[in-house]
Amino acid sequence: MSVNATTVSAGEALRVLEAGWAAQVSGGLTASWMLHGRPGVGKTELVQTLARRIGAELFDLRLTTIEPQDLRGLPYFDHEAAKTIWYRPEDLPDTDAPAILFLDELTAAAPALQPTVYGLLQERRVGRHRLPDSVMIVAAGNRIEDGAIAYDMGTALSDRLIHMIVQANPEDWLKNYAVEAGIHASVAAFIRTRPDLLETTEDALRRGQMIACTPRSWTRVSRIMETVPDRALRQVMVAGTVGAAAAAEFALLADEIAATVQIDAMMDAPRKDRAALYPRTLHGLTALVYGLVGAAHRENLSTAIEILADLRGLGGQGYGGLPVSELAAFGFEMLIGRALERGWEEAFADSPDYAAYAAERQAAGLL
Known part of the structure; x- marks a missing residue:
């Protein structure tokens, strides 16, 4: 029935x-x-x-x-x-x-x-x-x-x-669950790139396969990424969680992100030195946004706002063709949601970078 x-x-x-x-x-x-x-x-x-x-x-x-x-x-x-x-x-x-x-x-x-x-x-x-x-x-x-x-x-x-x-809805999962649950940036970036792999139960049943991708299994992959440093051992665990094919594709992205995304270094670096630390690929920039929002707290929120604001200006610095403005806007949306839930609104009210971003969006009819 x-x-x-x-x-x-x-x-x-x-x-x-x-x-x-x-x-x-x-x-x-x-x-x-x-x-x-x-x-x-x-x-x-x-x-x-x-x-x-x-x-x-x-x-x-x-x-x-x-x-x-x-x-x-x-x-x-x-x-x-x-x-x-x-x-x-x-x-x-x-x-x-x-x-x-x-x-x-x-x-x-x-x-x-x-x-x-x-x-x-x-x-x-x-x-x-x-x-x-x-x-x-x-x-x-x-x-x-x-x-x-x-x-x-x-x-x-x-x-x-x-x-x-x-x-399962990839957009909903990324926006309303991933950041709050502390999902690893590589997992969030992978699902944003391959939303069709968030939930594959129907396809797995049709193929007669035991293992399927689900929101729960990707949450487990996130924990594996955080706690298992050995890449070879980690890969066996991920394949046993989401299946060998999805794990192989995920591993390529995870390796790229691990080599290019430096959240802590960007947070600690002076603003004038951060330009060289931005990843040069879409996967890397996507993971940067998720990792940045996940790492944000009251004390470093103004720095996170600066990094997102500067991300918008990368289009003319060798990042042509990458949707840096869209990624920055998405990051601001998630960061504002996180701040509102925790009562950190004053960081946005006091930020000239966010004021400039909001004014530009308003002039374009986007706010």
């Missing part, structure tokens, strides 16, 4: 869930939510981000690892009342503070567990255990066509949920 819901990026799904939480807090809507999507598309990270943004404690239940009685709790006999009483399980939120109950792998859970979940999703209770009004319920799971273990969701279950299909 197909899921006839709207397909959205992870960033769009996050905004929908934030609006759903706001509606629940106001008392206008109390709903349970379902995120469908291929393995590794970022459903779990999305819910973790939601919890951080709304200041909620996250209760993560992997439904493939529990039995119905795990949700109902442990029974004991009250001899005075001549009744069986059920202890509340610790996995269910019992607080008036904001909380998210995340029912992960819902579509892979045993059918015998589904009737127990019905009460949670619709009546917000299991037996006599009720969820406080401060709890938001979000479920997630894969579809049968995603090549994962999954059961068809019956109408009795699906009718209790608001559904969204989460799909």
Whole structure:
């Protein structure tokens, strides 16, 4: 049975869930939510981000690892009342503070567990255990066509949920996830160059291949790049994460970036000496922008602004044909977003370089 819901990026799904939480807090809507999507598309990270943004404690239940009685709790006999009483399980939120109950792998859970979940999703209770009004319920799971273990969701279950299909979107991943998650500059630059390789599950299934590229696997590649210095060993790990073909292509770009991108040196160098440190290729300049934004903090933000401002002027210095202005504008957009999230706006307000950039963009009708 197909899921006839709207397909959205992870960033769009996050905004929908934030609006759903706001509606629940106001008392206008109390709903349970379902995120469908291929393995590794970022459903779990999305819910973790939601919890951080709304200041909620996250209760993560992997439904493939529990039995119905795990949700109902442990029974004991009250001899005075001549009744069986059920202890509340610790996995269910019992607080008036904001909380998210995340029912992960819902579509892979045993059918015998589904009737127990019905009460949670619709009546917000299991037996006599009720969820406080401060709890938001979000479920997630894969579809049968995603090549994962999954059961068809019956109408009795699906009718209790608001559904969204989460799909990998390279632009969304780079803009709304990569910098915040500290994705290695070479990975970010590679996905910007080869957005078709962010998520290749469908192609891998068609070819009968076990390993596919996913947002989750590229996040793992990023960690490998940060922690494994030996290139040969690193290459084996990357190939085992995203497949040999994607790994070979990525290695060429990573080598180029490692040889040309010097974020720390540019940050430390006097402004007059930085021109010689700019990479000479599109891959290198792209990695520079991502690395620069990722390395920015309150103390060095003015230096990052200078480097992006000077990047715009490289077009007439042997960089003809490279979109340096576009890369600088993209870098400023990400850097401003990072600054707004952390309260660093004064660095932009005090920067003559950004003022000149903003004035030029405004004159061109771009602001």
